[in-house]
Every structure is written in structure tokens, then in C-alpha cells.
Amino acid sequence: MIASSSPPTETTGCTSCVMRGLGLCAVLIGMGLEQPYAGGHAAIPQTRSTFAARRTIFHQNETLAGVPVICDGWATSTMKLSNGRRQILSILVPGELVTCRLLFERQLHLSIDAVTRGSYRTFGLAQLRAAMMVSPGIFDRLLSAYNGERNRADQLIADLGRRTATGRIARLLLDIWNRLEKSGEVEDGAIAFPLRQTHIADATGLTTVYVSKVINAFRHDRLIEFADRSLKILDIKKLRQMAA
Amino acid sequence: MIASSSPPTETTGCTSCVMRGLGLCAVLIGMGLEQPYAGGHAAIPQTRSTFAARRTIFHQNETLAGVPVICDGWATSTMKLSNGRRQILSILVPGELVTCRLLFERQLHLSIDAVTRGSYRTFGLAQLRAAMMVSPGIFDRLLSAYNGERNRADQLIADLGRRTATGRIARLLLDIWNRLEKSGEVEDGAIAFPLRQTHIADATGLTTVYVSKVINAFRHDRLIEFADRSLKILDIKKLRQMAA
DNA sequence: CGTAAAATTGAGCTGTCTCAATCAATGTGG
DNA sequence: CCACATTGATTGAGACAGCTCAATTTTACG
Secondary structure, three states: OOOOOOOHHHHOOHHHOHHHHOOHHHHHHHOOOOOOOOOOOOOOOOOEEEEOOOOEEEOOOOEOOEEEEEEEOOEEEEEEOOOOOEEEEEEEOOOOEOOHHHHOOOEOOOEEEEOOOEEEEEEEHHHHHHHHHHOHHHHHHHHHHHHHHHHHHHHHHHHHHHOOHHHHHHHHHHHHHHHHHHOOOOEOOEEEOOOOHHHHHHHHOOOHHHHHHHHHHHHHOOOEEEEOOEEEEOOHHHHHHHHO | OOOOOOOHHHHOOHHHOHHHHOOHHHHHHHOOOOOOOOOOOOOOOOOEEEEOOOOEEEOOOOEOOEEEEEEEOOEEEEEEOOOOOEEEEEEEOOOOEOOHHHHOOOEOOOEEEEOOOEEEEEEEHHHHHHHHHHOHHHHHHHHHHHHHHHHHHHHHHHHHHHOOHHHHHHHHHHHHHHHHHHOOOOEOOEEEOOOOHHHHHHHHOOOHHHHHHHHHHHHHOOOEEEEOOEEEEOOHHHHHHHHO
16 A cells, blocks of 8 residues: 555555645646655655644634645534534545635634544645646646535535435535545445544534434434444435435 | 716726726736726626526526626525525625636536626636736735635534524624625615515525514514615614624 | 515424433543 | 543433414515
């Protein structure tokens, strides 16, 4: 899994990294911005930070100097309300950029919370923006990534406003499934799924109690298997129906 | 209100236009892109289309060649679900750009529905993108407009997921109030407010029946006056409390 | 002026929440 | 490596916010 010619710690997770998917490294190299580094991707920041499970990685209203990418582990971007409630805006799976908004705004207006332990790297704002300006390809890809974020946000609005609990949960599961499937992370018909029911509740605007009941109904109807931080979809057709 | 030296039909609404706010016209003129036109803004497209109340202006999945700006009248961007329900993603007041997403994607994935009668102009994609590339000012402003759209979407997600009906409605009213206040459209302590309760319901994920009850409760508590397509906030402090 | 759209009202229903108690899993320190 | 502490999941009973249905009135508009 890890190329023997390069240091393992530096390439972990990079195969599914968004930045790699964007072809960003190639462009940065083309710009002559690469730093001498044996066996790794030239544009990858040397500093990698780790985070513990259930910790807040970046706080609401914190100011960042770059765009972090989650190398390893899962996280959420969460909005914390004055009444103490919280709403998850998006689930960040390994390899994902935290949010493209940071390309144009230094201040984070929501908090990034770790689900599992993991690590991230921060790409420099100036470097990324320069790459965008130099390469129309990068420009379009980053902006279409931004549009992708928007699409998901819009879907979530429709879910929360106009769909029932079972529909919301089914859609959340299918969404994550599809994302991981796309990057080839289905193994034995199952995906790693470290989200707790608390996360599902906060993402769907429901209660943990009620999430538990819906999930158990899904299990009972043999739509899914969900245990040990792993998710298997048994009847994707019927699950899609519930999500319609 | 209208400068006597320029044709009234062509300048209507332009004073509060986003494009004007962006300083876009000046930049386009500086680029030598202006078209000869007596008494108007050089960069404003000559073609202006009108729409009738309650009609769909652009359909979900339609492909557009430019970025429309609502000159006159109110509209909504709405997502139509397979189960026949609809969710309003944003309320477009006069002078607003439909969505910055169209700068980077030709396909609209939601529908734009007229609330009142009105008119719009479409700015050419190529022209806008060129202006973005030439002027860092325009670039940043358009992207921060995009970020603004995102912020509103995120707020809406939190509203729908974690706030009660009264909170959602209070926040909707306050949001629109603030936007119009910012562009100086409060007159005699009231704003024009052509939204029907159906729109409020579709924007807040509620039912018209229930919206009616909440609005009447607000009226009864003398928080707002709301009739004749006009809204007056009587007790903004208490209304903000409900929205907290 | 007539018809369509919007708002209101009431009665009853249900999806989801709250509260509370219990059990299972996970993580931590000695 | 065990014992304890914390976090997470489950279950049941009861409550309520917001929905549905349906009838009626009011308002808007061609």
C-alpha cells in the first residue's frame, strides 16, 4: 500500500487526497515552487499536525493562515448555537479539504471537530491562490469543489426543511457511502464508518434517542448492518427509496 | 429619485444593484469593454427581460449563458423535491445577483421563481470572468459575495436543524429587514414585503397553516405589523430574543 | 366583477422530543 | 492488564410542536 521508496509517514493517506485529485502538485511543480524533498509530493507542506478524537481542531471564529486538508481521520464542521445546540454542516472524510471558503476568507465561522484521531496539513493561502491564477485548470477545479460544497449544503437544507427523519438518515448514510465508494474505499461490501449516533443526530437535526430508533428500524428491516464502526448497506435499492 | 438626464426605464433599480456595489461597471470601462450608450452604465447589458408574478423564471437544471441580476421585483431560489414538496434556499430582493455559482457552472440546479412581477438583466459569463481576472478587487468582491451566500446557507441549515418555528420565522423576518435596511429601503419604519405566507412556509420548512398561527402570535404580541405587503417591526429587541 | 390565490380557524393526529433509567463499549491510569 | 470512569446506545412512558384535513373568509387580480 505504501511505496517502499518513500518515507511511510509522509505518504499516508495521500493517494486519496483532494489536492492530489486536483492535480495541484503537478501545477505547483510546473510553477517552480517545489521544495527539494526526497520521494514525496513537492507541494505538500512539511508540517503535519495530529489531533485526538473528539477534540475541537479549529474553533469557531478562529483565523487561519491557510487551507487545512484532513490527511487522516474523520472530522465534522459544526455550527454551535447560543442555545447550546449544535448542527453539523458537513462530514469531512480523510483526504478532504476543510472548506474552500478559506481560499477567500481567513476567518472560520464554524468549528472543526474531530470524530476520530487523525492528522492534517495546511496549504498556504498565497501558494494556492497563486496556483489558481496561473492555472485555469486549478482555478476551475477548486471552484467546482466549492460548488460541490454548495450543492451539498443546498441538499442538506432541503433535507432538514422537507424530509422526514428516516429520509434524512437514509440520505446521510447514502451520501457518505457514495463518497467513499467513489474513492474506492468499499471493502467486503462495507465501509469504515466511525461516526457515532450523536454525529448522525447533529447532522440530521434529530435527537440521539430518535436516531437510535430509526437506525434500529433499518437494521430490523435488513437495510443495513451497522456495528463496530463499520457500515454495510444490505439493500441499497430500498434505502434509496426511503431517501427519495 | 431617477436622474432626469438618463432614460428612466434603464436606470430603475440600478442604484441598489449588486453590480454597481461591486464597482464592476468602473472596471469594465477601464478594460475598454464599454459599449457606447448614452446616459447609462457602460457595462449593463442592453437586454432586460421582464417576468410575471408567481412564474418560474428559470427552471431547475436549465443551462444559462450568464449571471442574471434581478433589477426589479422579488424572487426565490427554490429546490423542488420528488415528493412534490419545495424548499426555498434564498430570497432574492431587488438588485441581487441570482447566485455566484453561475460564475463557475452553467447549469442551475434549482429553480428561480418570481414572487412579484419584475425584470432582470443577464451579465455575460466571459465578461464577468475576464473582469475578475483583470481586477483583484472584483475578484475578491465577487468571491466574498459568494462567501456571503454560503454564510446564509449555513445559517439556514442551523435554523432548520436546530431552531423552533418561532425562531425560524423571526430570523427570516430579521434577515430580510437587515438586508433592506442596509440598502436604505426602510421608509416610515416599514419595508416593502411582498412575500406570501406560502413563501415563508417554504423558506422555513413549515406549513402555511402553522406560519399563519405564528405570525398572528407575533402580531398579537405587538412584535410586528404585517399587512398590505409591508412589514413593520415594532419591537426589534423582543423579536431578536425570539430569534436567538 | 368574478375567479383564483391566500389567510384563518378549529379539531384531531403523529413524528419527534424529553426525561430517566439501564446497559454496553471504550478509554485511562495505576 | 485490570478496574474504574467516561462516553455511547437502548428502551419505555409521556408530552408537545407542528402537521393534516377541511371548511370559511378575505384578498388579489385579470
